[in-house]
Amino acid sequence: MTRDEIAIAIKDIISQIAPDEDLGNLDPKVRLRDQIELDSMDFLDIVMELRKLYGVQVPEADYKELATLEGCANYLEAHLADKELHCASNA
Amino acid sequence: MRSPKYYRGSSDGRRPLAGDPVAKVQSHYDVVVVGSGLGGLTAANVLARNGHRVALFEQHYNLGGLATWFKRPGERTETGRGQGHLFDISLHGFPVGMKKTCRKYWTPEIAGAIHRLEGVRFSNPQFDLETDFTRADFTRLLVEHFGLESARVTGFYDTLAQMDFFDPPNATIGDLFEEHFPGRNDVHRLLLEAISYANGSSLGDPAIAYAIVFTNFMSQGIFTFRGGTDWLVRSMRAELLRHGVELFHDAPVERILVHTREPRVTGVLVGGREVRANVVISNANVLSTVQRLVGEEHFDVDFVRQTRAVRLNTASCQVYFGMRASQGLPWITDLLMDSTAPTFASEALREFPGHSRTFSFYYPSVRPEGPARHAIVASLNARYEDWAPLDQPSYEAKKAQLAEHTLAALERHLPDARARVEHVEVATPRTFAFYTGHPSGTSFGTKFEGLDVSQRLPEQIAGLFHAGSVGIIMSGWLGAANYGAIVANRADALLHSLVQAAEDPHLKSPL
Numbered sequence: 001m002t003r004d005e006i007a008i009a010i011k012d013i014i015s016q017i018a019p020d021e022d023l024g025n026l027d028p029k030v031r032l033r034d035q036i037e038l039d040s041m042d043f044l045d046i047v048m049e050l051r052k053l054y055g056v057q058v059p060e061a062d063y064k065e066l067a068t069l070e071g072c073a074n075y076l077e078a079h080l081a082d083k084e085l086h087c088a089s090n091a
Numbered sequence: 092m093r094s095p096k097y098y099r100g101s102s103d104g105r106r107p108l109a110g111d112p113v114a115k116v117q118s119h120y121d122v123v124v125v126g127s128g129l130g131g132l133t134a135a136n137v138l139a140r141n142g143h144r145v146a147l148f149e150q151h152y153n154l155g156g157l158a159t160w161f162k163r164p165g166e167r168t169e170t171g172r173g174q175g176h177l178f179d180i181s182l183h184g185f186p187v188g189m190k191k192t193c194r195k196y197w198t199p200e201i202a203g204a205i206h207r208l209e210g211v212r213f214s215n216p217q218f219d220l221e222t223d224f225t226r227a228d229f230t231r232l233l234v235e236h237f238g239l240e241s242a243r244v245t246g247f248y249d250t251l252a253q254m255d256f257f258d259p260p261n262a263t264i265g266d267l268f269e270e271h272f273p274g275r276n277d278v279h280r281l282l283l284e285a286i287s288y289a290n291g292s293s294l295g296d297p298a299i300a301y302a303i304v305f306t307n308f309m310s311q312g313i314f315t316f317r318g319g320t321d322w323l324v325r326s327m328r329a330e331l332l333r334h335g336v337e338l339f340h341d342a343p344v345e346r347i348l349v350h351t352r353e354p355r356v357t358g359v360l361v362g363g364r365e366v367r368a369n370v371v372i373s374n375a376n377v378l379s380t381v382q383r384l385v386g387e388e389h390f391d392v393d394f395v396r397q398t399r400a401v402r403l404n405t406a407s408c409q410v411y412f413g414m415r416a417s418q419g420l421p422w423i424t425d426l427l428m429d430s431t432a433p434t435f436a437s438e439a440l441r442e443f444p445g446h447s448r449t450f451s452f453y454y455p456s457v458r459p460e461g462p463a464r465h466a467i468v469a470s471l472n473a474r475y476e477d478w479a480p481l482d483q484p485s486y487e488a489k490k491a492q493l494a495e496h497t498l499a500a501l502e503r504h505l506p507d508a509r510a511r512v513e514h515v516e517v518a519t520p521r522t523f524a525f526y527t528g529h530p531s532g533t534s535f536g537t538k539f540e541g542l543d544v545s546q547r548l549p550e551q552i553a554g555l556f557h558a559g560s561v562g563i564i565m566s567g568w569l570g571a572a573n574y575g576a577i578v579a580n581r582a583d584a585l586l587h588s589l590v591q592a593a594e595d596p597h598l599k600s601p602l
Contacts, residue, residue: 041573048580057587
């Protein structure tokens with residue numbers, strides 16, 4: 001997966017968790033929870049979906065790395081380099 | 092030899108159980124869940140949905156723990172037996188966050204059944220008022236009714252919003268109130284009384300636990316499930332079965348089994364059978380888990396000491412009033428915090444027979460599809476020690492005294508209550524201990540320090556998790572369900588790493 005695909009993957013997971021949020025204009029540098037309604041339980045769900053869909057383990061100490069879309073790409077780039085993007089909604 | 096098993100159906104006597112409740116159990120699962128309170132149910136559902144093989148054992152014949160209900164026959168009349176009664180133990184209520192939790196970890200239908208209570212009322216010598224239990228309405232009341240400056244009220248809510256769970260929990264609820272509203276016992280009562288009934292909080296508990304729970308409620312008020320607890324638990328059961336969870340009721344787990352040298356869980360002993368599992372999630376009380384199900388000998392000395400220092404939370408009494416079908420109930424409110432105590436002290440809520448209780452009014456709108464039933468459930472905070480030592484005649488007499496005392500309190504709000512009531516019944520901390528197996532019949536898990544013990548279990552014994560009511564915040568409908576999901580995530584991570592380790596011989600097993 002490329003960095004752009006990682007952002008797509010994250011947004012696809014969020015669209016399952018928070019179906020009422022508009023994810024079209026997210027700023028990749030701004031904290032997700034400052035742009036849409038996401039609480040700490042939702043981040044836990046993102047981590048659980050990443051594990052289920054792509055087999056990537058994010059330790060609890062690293063959850064803070066996923067605060068922005070850019071942070072997600074930075075943190076997950078190495079983990080997901082050899083993984084194919086597939087959407088949670090179709091999984 | 093299997094020991095004889097009994098229904099834990101009634102404190103009046105245990106009926107022998109026909110058949111073997113675990114006859115169909117298999118020898119191995121990925122996950123065994125011990126107990127079917129909301130935390131256990133939610134953990135089981137999340138893990139099964141993630142593809143793990145899950146078995147759940149419940150000692151009672153119903154799933155749900157304290158998310159439960161019971162039925163009683165109506166009175167016999169000339170034309171036959173009257174319409175029966177149905178009592179919900181804990182349906183009213185929870186914060187709006189439960190909608191999202193149910194949508195994510197259960198089904199859209201369950202989330203869609205959540206509705207806001209229409210009426211919340213306080214009635215005591217200091218004030219008598221209606222509220223929707225939101226920040227906006229409390230702000231209005233604190234300014235207009237209690238005469239506070241709005242800046243002071245805003246300052247209080249700002250402080251709550253800024254409190255961080257990871258700050259040391261030094262300040263108590265009492266400190267918080269005295270700092271913001273010094274000497275205003277009436278304000279303290281408005282802010283804490285309902286929360287004390289909801290989760291057993293008292294003024295000496297950490298302010299952070301209060302801030303989290305109170306802020307959750309203040310978001311949009313108090314909510315309930317339309318359809319009743321029976322519908323809810325039936326819906327959850329169907330969802331668990333759909334995901335392949337194997338459910339066993341009347342099946343008390345005797346031991347959680349541990350491989351001593353490593354140390355890790357190996358499974359459970361239930362109905363005299365050994366059932367193996369890589370993960371065991373206990374939804375029993377955290378002290379029962381360590382001391383009775385696993386055994387202190389499997390833990391570090393320091394951890395055992397820490398566990399022994401955990402205080403159980405407050406217990407409860409309830410008084411159930413089933414109304415005559417011919418009379419029903421006029422609209423009073425949904426939830427009434429009623430007290431004749433001149434001032435507020437959270438500890439005094441536990442006194443017997445006491446001056447304070449909350450009434451939950453159940454109208455036919457709770458179950459629009461069912462017969463038009465009306466019921467009132469009074470809940471009181473209580474002490475197990477006040478009830479435990481009584482012999483049977485004294486116990487019955489004390490229950491009758493509580494029923495009469497509570498009916499008299501109800502008459503202040505419903506003057507002809509006595510003529511309307513057909514069925515009266517009392518539950519005490521002994522009743523709760525009997526039905527749930529909780530030590531001291533506690534209804535609200537443990538005080539704050541129980542959370543750390545609960546979360547540290549997997550450090551002590553790999554694969555052992557706890558997802559029961561602890562620490563005040565992981566309690567009640569929302570706290571319990573969310574804690575189930577939090578623990579399921581940790582268990583899922585462990586199971587995932589076990590699979591990875593099995594696939595890659597160079598990786599060291601995490602167990």
